[in-house]
Amino acid sequence: MNKRALGPEDIYNIRTLGKAELSSDGKYLAYLVQSIDGKKDKPCTDIFLTCTDTRQTRRLTSSGDINSVSFSPQGQHLAFTSRRSGKEQIWIMSMQGGEAWQLPTPQAVKTFQWDPNGRRIFYSAKVFSKPRNWSPYPGAPVGDGQRLEKLAKQNQTDGNEEPKNKARVITSFKYRADGTGYLGDMRSHIFEIPVPQQPPLQPVQAQSRQITQGDWDYTDFSPSPDGKYFVAAGSHSSKPELAGKSDLWLYEVDTGHCHQLYAAPGPSFSPSWSPQGKHIAFRGHDLSCGRSTTAHLWLLDVDQFFSQDKQPLGPQDLIPVTQPLDRPAGAYAGAELRLAGGKTMFWSGEELYFLMTDRGVPGIYKTDCTGKVSPVLVDKERAITSIHGIGDTLAYTASAPDQLEELYINIGGQERQIPSLNKEFLEGIEMGRWEHMPYQSDDGQGVDGWVIYPTNYQPGQKYPLLLLIHGGPHGAYGPAFMYIGQQFAGRGYLVLYTNPRGSESYGQEFACCIDKNWGDRDYADIMAGVDALVAKGIVHEDNIFAHGWSYGGYMSCWLATQTDKFKAICAGASVTNLLSDYGTSDITMSDEWEYGGQPWRDAEHLLRHSPLNHVENVTTPLLLLHGEKDMRCPASQTEEFYIALQRLGKEAVMVRYPDEFHSLRRPHHRVDRYQRLLAWFEHHRS
DSSP, X not given: OOOBOOOGGGGGTOOEEEEEEEOTTSSEEEEEEEEEETTTTEEEEEEEEEETTTOOEEEOOOSSBEEEEEEOTTSSEEEEEEOTTSSOEEEEEETTOSXXXXXXXXXXXXXXXXXXXXXXXXXXXEEEOOOTTOOSSTTOOTTHHHHHHHHHHTTTSTTOOOOSOOOOOOOSSOOEETTTEEOTTEEEEEEEEEOOSSOOSSOOOOOOEEOOOSSSOEEEEEEOTTSSEEEEEEOOSSSHHHHTOOEEEEEETTTOOEEEEEOOSSOEEEEEEOTTSSEEEEEEOOOTTGXXXXXXXXXXXXXHHHHTTTOOXXXXXXXXXXXXXXXXXXXXXXXXXXXXXXXXEEEETTEEEEEEEETTEEEEEEEOTTOOEEEEEOOTTSEEEEEEEETTEEEEEEEETTEEEEEEEEETTEEEEOOOTTHHHHTTBOOOOEEEOOEEOTTSOEEEEEEEOOTTOOTTOOEEEEEEEOSTTTOXXXXXOOHHHHHHHTTTOEEEEEEOTTOSSSOHHHHHTTTTOXXXXXXXXXXXHHHHHHTXXXXXXXXXXXEEETHHHHHHHHHHHHOSOOSEEEEEXXXXXXXXXXTTSTTHHHHHHHHTOOHHXXXXXXXXXXXXXXXXXXXXXXXXXXXXXXXXXXXXXXXXXXXXXXXXXXXXXXXXXXXXXXXXXSHHHHHHHHHHHHHHHHHHOO
């Protein structure tokens, strides 16, 4: 069978899967499978169910609009969220068969969790939380508060009349978020709703009850095993983004009484209550290195809180898990094509299983209640990005640079892959082989790199090189599937990607040493990787190219101002002027820390580290890509650089994607990006 190279349009052929969860007896695995509908230009996601013993699989839904799925504690029902009724709602499906029924809520549901007894569900949703007779600011027009309340609620009630006055009033420091837009005056709160134990004969009436209150947001939450409490992460502050911290709060379900469980020095998130109720695991950090501080996994002894008359616990009461290892909790290197959002930790008795990333490799580890860590499944040849487990049964997603992310079941140490939905497609695709390439930077610092070889590679020949640069800057590459990389490998390119200083999973000092000094050590590490591969004698030195997105876009533009080694460069969603970027991003406080200053005090420093300030040095042709609604790195950053290049008579092209945020979501736009990358570099390849 003749095989072909992977192509941009293959996103329509590849199915991704994840968000897996095992039933309480470990017999079944429910998960989501996503495909791309090219005609509708959107993803379609449905629920699949696999028997863990026989691996027999069946599809449970066909609506294409599923977002999450979870077994009831007794395994009798599946709950999932879907927009099939117009807005995100919870639906229940009996494992005995039959049609799903809706648990109607007045609000669009964000996330949900079963109560441990299976008779109710807790969920989070946005609601208007301002007090009565609220005015947005002193001196506002009469009735402005009521107008803004109606504006905030317009998407919560079907059939609302379109308001004529849509003026936004902004008084908070953080007022918009990339991927969401303007935040308005709604706040995320937690509700409960009863669940019928049998399929109802008539449509269920809305019976939800709001438990949390206040003009602030609660992000993540976890119910206690007895169902009497839940723990929620949030900040009781009018401007939490300035403080940079969020605490853990304990709520009594029946009364709604609130207690501060943990007074945090920094952000706290993803709490998870142990099955015996003795401990709560969560992720967070203490801001010791500002917004670049590594997020670690911690344990709280809940009994200690109750034994000291419900006084808040503090950092001195934490049991550290990953902090002594100086490695981040979570998966920092995932497949380029993947269904994100799966679990990264779960309890099995009083043992906690979790993902941790070490030198770019995400693996499965576990800890007891003393914080002692043991590896469970760590494979330097692949990246594991989500996990769940019951007893001796593990389920996880994993990929390698030449293997799509797939779902696996591991029973008693014996791994088996869930039948791949991509098997037939992959039989016709040729992937480039890959290898890990560690090297040394100019000052002796060790750096990890990975190389994908051309599918037509022959020893003794030289090939064009594509350098890929990750975002963050505190992201990381690793042994995960590289969709862009394999496309170029199939067209005769070497592909190099590295973890320069600033990358996570190498320790706190490695991650934050570039703060306030972008374009120095990180640039040197990246260029040393290119030189190390060139030294192998396999690179055509007149055909070296580079591409990055976000921080990778910044570095791509920075490369163009610092060296003429590259034949052509493509920069996506770039920051090019650290001075003018201030205040236009949705992460101003992170930018202030990482860039190293404020415009009114540190303008010279910010400009010195900005590609725009060195634009006259550019000799490399540049292709600049950007989403027009990007709120993380505003499109004006690309505009500034593009206009400067044009004014100086440099070769530059700008491509803008309407209605796209920081990451491209529409499949047609994602395909367009890949097509332009291939065409741009092929045009400049000699």
